[in-house]
Amino acid sequence: MSDPRPAFVLVRPQMGENIGASARAMLNFGLEHMRVVAPRDGWPNERAVALASGAGRLLDGAMLTEDVPAAVADCTYVFATTARDRDLTKPVYTPEAAMEEAVRRGRAGERVAVLFGPERAGLENDDIARASAIVQVPTNPDFPSLNLAQCVLLMGYEWRRVSTRAGGMEMEMAGTDWVNQAELEALASHYETRLEEAGFFFPEGKAPAMKRTLRNMWSRLPLTRADAQVFHGVLRQMVRWKERG
């Protein structure tokens, strides 16, 4: 089976620093297929290598081409990232929807590319015209500008998020050793008994309501076994302290 991961294509990137930071951002999310179209300062690029630090092998393995058509020749579906609306009739995806599409196509054996434009001006309309669809990051309209590596980071993040999504909900505190109802009952009783001795439930007429409030609280709190032991320990210590006089 072919590698289902999309290629990220940096089109005419200007600053080596941004190329290096993009490589790191890709690898942060497990993406490794970088392609570079006509980098302004030539190739290889020292500043890119310096900034890539642990992700240098993405640069070593990057496909270098002179233009966009050559860079995406083997791809069946191409996304173009843009910051602003263009007058082109083309589907516009959110990053999430785009990466869902990329994951689906990748799993079906297709090769997908995502184009990122140069820092200053973004992709040209000719580049975008070659893409299958547009992706736009939904930024604040009053302050929309993202730099190249940030845009790569967000797309990489979405790719990983979507591709590792397990169909279910997050497993909050999976494996946590929660108290069972018997343990909860023991804890509630321990407090009730000692507080009774200590004269907490006063006046007597209010005692049933006070006890119910306490029970309700214990039941509602998401207590682990360890938490329950702490609460038992706290109470035992207060009793010992009293008994020492």
Next chain:
Amino acid sequence: MSDPRPAFVLVRPQMGENIGASARAMLNFGLEHMRVVAPRDGWPNERAVALASGAGRLLDGAMLTEDVPAAVADCTYVFATTARDRDLTKPVYTPEAAMEEAVRRGRAGERVAVLFGPERAGLENDDIARASAIVQVPTNPDFPSLNLAQCVLLMGYEWRRVSTRAGGMEMEMAGTDWVNQAELEALASHYETRLEEAGFFFPEGKAPAMKRTLRNMWSRLPLTRADAQVFHGVLRQMVRWKERG
């Protein structure tokens, strides 16, 4: 109605550049409430201002505090971002789930904070022990490191993505009067002080870890103001009981 947007809290940030870039990343997604705890190079920070460019007003309006408790005193729910697993029993959220929670609570009138640790080491366990929950960005385990501004960018992106998503969410326990961090701090201190007197923290060598465990538990439990009053009352009663001899 109160502003539903979370506060992003930079804890002991080192490089002014990262503070400035974080301000820009926040504003990219429409977030404006920055708080800064004990920045290494003092405040205001020239490099931060230079890098923030169009987002300088976030720095001008940032709340500056000496420690984390002061920075989150008015917040009812606090997320701590961490890169790696910690041995603390605390729910771990994905950025998406965390920002869903932040949006829901923000709309219910709560104030939510997200803590970001210093560049090199991340948040300390003592900071995390004060948080309600942990957020982890699901990065490539072989290359996980994100810098401060990247982490801010991703959380901001998720906040905007989730908060602009159509379709309302359930408001579980909307209108509940949750404790804020100052009240939680008072409760934790009350127990710590009395338990210290009662000889709970024994042997002495284990006292710091025992105290952290307790703090961690208080922060994690979803306590209402009424719950906090019950817990205060329980302890006060035990003390009175002891004092009666």
